[in-house]
Amino acid sequence: xxxxxxxxxxxxxxxxxxxxxxxxxxxxxxxxxxxxxxxxxxxxxxxxxxxxxxxxxxxxxxxxxxxxxxxxxxxxxxxxxxxxxxxxxxxxxxxxxxxxxxxxxxxxxxxxxxxxxxxxxxxxxxxxxxxxxxxxxxxxxxxxxxxxxxxxxxxxxxxxxxxxxxxxxxxxxxxxxxxxxxxxxxxxxxxxxxxxxxxxxxxxxxxxxxxxxxxxxxxxxxxxxxxxxxxxxxxxxxxxxxxxxxxxxxxxxxxxxxxxxxxxxxxxxxxxxxxxxxxxxxxxxxxxxxxxxxxxxxxxxxxxxxxxxxxxxxxxxxxxxxxxxxxxxxxxxxxxxxxxxxxxxxxxxxxx
Amino acid sequence: xxxxxxxxxxxxxxxxxxxxxxxxxxxxxxxxxxxxxxxxxxxxxxxxxxxxxxxxxxxxxxxxxxxxxxxxxxxxxxxxxxxxxxxxxxxxxxxxxxxxxxxxxxxxxxxxxxxxxxxxxxxxxxxxxxxxxxxxxxxxxxxxxxxxxxxxxxxxxxxxxxxxxxxxxxxxxxxxxxxxxxxxxxxxxxxxxxxxxxxxxxxxxxxxxxxxxxxxxxxxxxxxxxxxxxxxxxxxxxxxxxxxxxxxxxxxxxxxxxxxxxxxxxxxxxxxxxxxxxxxxxxxxxxxxxxxxxxxxxxxxxxxxxxxxxxxxxxxxxxxxxxxxxxxxxxxxxxxxxxxxxxxxxxxxxxx
DNA sequence: GTTAGCACTCTGCTTTATAGAGTGCTAATA
DNA sequence: TATTAGCACTCTATAAAGCAGAGTGCTAAC
Numbered sequence: 001x002x003x004x005x006x007x008x009x010x011x012x013x014x015x016x017x018x019x020x021x022x023x024x025x026x027x028x029x030x031x032x033x034x035x036x037x038x039x040x041x042x043x044x045x046x047x048x049x050x051x052x053x054x055x056x057x058x059x060x061x062x063x064x065x066x067x068x069x070x071x072x073x074x075x076x077x078x079x080x081x082x083x084x085x086x087x088x089x090x091x092x093x094x095x096x097x098x099x100x101x102x103x104x105x106x107x108x109x110x111x112x113x114x115x116x117x118x119x120x121x122x123x124x125x126x127x128x129x130x131x132x133x134x135x136x137x138x139x140x141x142x143x144x145x146x147x148x149x150x151x152x153x154x155x156x157x158x159x160x161x162x163x164x165x166x167x168x169x170x171x172x173x174x175x176x177x178x179x180x181x182x183x184x185x186x187x188x189x190x191x192x193x194x195x196x197x198x199x200x201x202x203x204x205x206x207x208x209x210x211x212x213x214x215x216x217x218x219x220x221x222x223x224x225x226x227x228x229x230x231x232x233x234x235x236x237x238x239x240x241x242x243x244x245x246x247x248x249x250x251x252x253x254x255x256x257x258x259x260x261x262x263x264x265x266x267x268x269x270x271x272x273x274x275x276x277x278x279x280x281x282x283x284x285x286x287x288x289x290x291x292x293x294x295x296x297x298x299x300x301x302x303x304x305x306x307x308x309x310x311x312x313x314x315x316x317x318x319x320x321x322x323x324x325x326x327x328x329x330x331x332x333x334x335x336x337x338x339x340x341x342x343x344x345x346x347x348x349x350x351x352x
Numbered sequence: 353x354x355x356x357x358x359x360x361x362x363x364x365x366x367x368x369x370x371x372x373x374x375x376x377x378x379x380x381x382x383x384x385x386x387x388x389x390x391x392x393x394x395x396x397x398x399x400x401x402x403x404x405x406x407x408x409x410x411x412x413x414x415x416x417x418x419x420x421x422x423x424x425x426x427x428x429x430x431x432x433x434x435x436x437x438x439x440x441x442x443x444x445x446x447x448x449x450x451x452x453x454x455x456x457x458x459x460x461x462x463x464x465x466x467x468x469x470x471x472x473x474x475x476x477x478x479x480x481x482x483x484x485x486x487x488x489x490x491x492x493x494x495x496x497x498x499x500x501x502x503x504x505x506x507x508x509x510x511x512x513x514x515x516x517x518x519x520x521x522x523x524x525x526x527x528x529x530x531x532x533x534x535x536x537x538x539x540x541x542x543x544x545x546x547x548x549x550x551x552x553x554x555x556x557x558x559x560x561x562x563x564x565x566x567x568x569x570x571x572x573x574x575x576x577x578x579x580x581x582x583x584x585x586x587x588x589x590x591x592x593x594x595x596x597x598x599x600x601x602x603x604x605x606x607x608x609x610x611x612x613x614x615x616x617x618x619x620x621x622x623x624x625x626x627x628x629x630x631x632x633x634x635x636x637x638x639x640x641x642x643x644x645x646x647x648x649x650x651x652x653x654x655x656x657x658x659x660x661x662x663x664x665x666x667x668x669x670x671x672x673x674x675x676x677x678x679x680x681x682x683x684x685x686x687x688x689x690x691x692x693x694x695x696x697x698x699x700x701x702x703x704x
Numbered sequence: 705g706t707t708a709g710c711a712c713t714c715t716g717c718t719t720t721a722t723a724g725a726g727t728g729c730t731a732a733t734a
Numbered sequence: 735t736a737t738t739a740g741c742a743c744t745c746t747a748t749a750a751a752g753c754a755g756a757g758t759g760c761t762a763a764c
Contacts (some may be wrong), residue, residue: 045738048503050727056706062487068726068745108520144498146508154497154516157506166504168460244618247611255607259599262614384757397707402758420757455720707764712757726744733738734757 009059018053018059020074025324028250031072045208062262065071075289075323081285082327089246091336095123099297099337103344109133110161114339116317118174121242124330126321131238131275133314136197138163143187143228145180153180155228159196169227170210175220183221191225200229237272240265249322251299260296278304282313284335289323290331301324303330305338309310309345317341361411367503368394368404369413370437375424377676380602382422403562415465427641427675434638434679441680443688451689455696461485461515465591468538468669473594476682478673479617480486484626485592485666485697487583490515495539495580497532505532507580511548521579527572535573543577552581592617596640601674602653612648622646627668630656641675642644651675655682657690659698669693 007140009017019039023031027217033046033053042049056062060079064070073081102115111131121127142158157165175183191199203225210218230277243265246252264270275295278285287302297320304318317338319330361369375383386407393403405423408414410668413429416422425433425690454467465482472480492512501528509517527535541550553575562570588614595617598604616622624644630637639654649672656670670688671682 011405028725034726046726047728047738047740048736051737054728066726067728068724071724101722110626142498143541146496146510147512150756154508154510156506156518158498158506164518165507166522167518168516173752195544241618244611244614247607253607255605257600258607258610262596262599266593382757388756398757399707399709399759400705416758418757419712420755422757504739513717603721696743705764707762709762710760712759715754715756717753717755718756719750721747721750722748724748725746728743729741731740732764734736 008053012042013052013346014080014085016044016049017056017073017077018060018081020053020056020071020086021077023074025326028324030065030072032054032070037069044110053065065231071265075291078288078323079291081290082331086328086331088332091329091332095333096336098123099340101335103340107344109345112341112344114241117239117241117339119337120244120317120334122318123333124321125242125245125248125326126319126325126330127240127242127246128317128319129238129240129271129275130317130341131315133309135159135165136200137312137314138193139195140192140199142192143184143225144230145175145184145224147175147177147180151173153224157228166227169224171185171224171227175224179220183224186221187225190223196229199225199258213269230302238268238275240268240271246300246321249324251324253320257299261300264294270296275304275318276304278306278316278318280306282306284331284338286327286331301325301327303327303334307333307338307342309342309346314342314345359409364394364396365404365407366432366437366631368396368401369408369429370433371424371548372408372414372423373429374406376424377561377678380676382417382424384422387422410541413655418587429641430675433642434640434683438680438683439673440550441682443681443684448688450475451470451692455689455692459461459696460698466593468689469591469593471689472669472671472686473597475685476671476677477526477600478671478682479592479594479596479598480669480671480675481590481592481623481627482669482693483624483667485661486631487511487517489664489666490543490550490553490661491547491548494544495577497534497576497580499527505576509580515559519580520570521576523576523579527576531572536577538573539577548559548581555581589622590627592620594624598652598673601676603674603676604639609648609651613652616648618645622648624653627656627670630658630664630668630670633659634658636683636690638679638683652679653679655679657686659690659694659697661694666694666697 006114006261016322018038019036019042020031023035033049036042036049037044053062055075055166057071060074061350062161063074063117065072097297099119099164102119102344107115109132113132117128117130120130122168138159140157142152144156146154146156148154148168151171152316153169153171153175155167157167194202203222206218206222207226210222243262246261247258252258274292284305286298286304290298292300293300301322301323302318302320306313307318308314317332317334321330367532368388370381371388371394375387385629386667388394388401389396389398394586405414408424408429409416412426413432414423415426417424440457451471457462459467461484464598465484469480469482472482490511492509493512498506500506500520503523505520505521505523506518510619511517543554545556555574558574559569559578585677593625595614598613598639599610604610626644636657638656639649641653642650644652644654650672652671653675654670656668658665660666669686671686
């Protein structure tokens, strides 16, 4: 038995680990050999179980808070569990219906995002986050310039049927309403239908050409377009709901830890940065405890999934909760919500 | 002494109450007769102080957590304190400068509100709230309609130089761009410069007239205007910052209480409703403990002030913290912030 | 009216005792 | 050789007991 240390685990050890973690997730208390011995799937005596547990502890998969206290999973233990041991549980019909009906209802983008975030938090009783669709990836439908006072111009940017942005830019000189009209006409005919990223790229290209050719009219157009497309920094990039749900969990009941967590939620940019990493990965991705690399989430897990509009990944959503969460339910739930949110945002699937 | 019960308090008792509350606010622990006897302003023996404290307790101004524990102020005690005993402390120059410079900087309305809220929370190390200016009270500068698909129309509403709203409305029939142009021209010439409330009233009046005279063109105009002006329900009406600051206070360290408090913050509408009550009152208003009548705030105090643009009250700001807060500093601070926020939002004081 | 003195009460902390849970090790068993 | 029963041991959690300290209310003296 001692020689086995560090070697691959056999079937029985894995089954035992699975059983232990399931039990711990359910009860929230360190699991001892006695309770596990009653699991009919194992059918082992407490003594044998203790031997196996000692092996698992040597491998760093479980850990004993103190001598007389059963075992709890470590991060590595959870990792192994979600990667290869987990039996995902199909969603209940009622939940499925709720998600479907909530997201299908007529909403603009922001409302849909809000609904999704609230669904995530309400149904899991944890915290839900949804990032807004990356602006560069949606396409330009229509742009409009309205003169305000002096050199200030209001830009209205319609990205698809549902979504309208507005912002104020400061131009280098004063433009007349008809000039502005001309400029927007030009941009609309040239670029509408293309993605904002593509438009931005094209505009920068045009800028060079216009400068070379000393084409003032063209220069006005592209400079204006550039100003209009430049990112606004302080835009709210994600919607978080159900923060207070996390206050109920005993593993997060430490007030300092909670403060860090809630500070993180109100800062947002760190959360966004973390989620942005998932933009590339398709499907569900999980961060357990310190795996997120973000200290306030050390005692939390994130179950994330990117979501796509028309097969293009545009955003990420996630459920945040204590490491001890019902992964087998949360994972399929996050997966489905991502899928349905993507569908709900797709202009093609919307009634005109 | 016994006959005095229920009668007006003499000078000395009030001075003692003041001293006691100041001490309690400073230390956060029940104040006993021994410590108060060392206050040179009182110059009384512990025994005498105990007698006076017994009177104050009979009057419900202070309260003893248990037999051997000094006294703490009750809500009535705090009330008397802030109403008649408090010596407000002038702001420090550095704070004054910070507020001034932060608010004077060029911002649009939303940014100014955010800055004010953050100032309130940062400088008090408690929670800051600022309601957005009541929309009815600002005046219409410009309105514009852009056709989207079918019967959907994008409304751009410019209320003053800094502020732009946009929303989508559904019209009864399809309008051509030129029709929309005509309609907006008409509304702009007729109503711009008037307050939104006045415009709304006038529109409803016109609606009747147009219906009577069967004037279809006019009917189109006013119906469109009405749709454009109707309130959007789910608009975010206030900005809260520094929620997590409240996690540091021992009197709020109960996790259930905190949960209630944070739920209240994320719901917002109850907070807004509470603050709306202060719209009528000029100057600083204070709610201590249960006085707010809103259960989650039972262990908190609110120091509120309305703020005005051009002598017209348009919104409210507040600091929320534990009942045991440094009122003498918070009050002048809230007062000043309200004044400077109002000035910062006044278009007349802004550079064109 | 004010104050010193004193018995009394209540908290908060430390100490001690006890029951219970769970372990690791050893020796017996299949 | 793998499994199991048995047992001494460790650690926690909880309650009970003891004790110092803070503060009070009351009485009697000033």
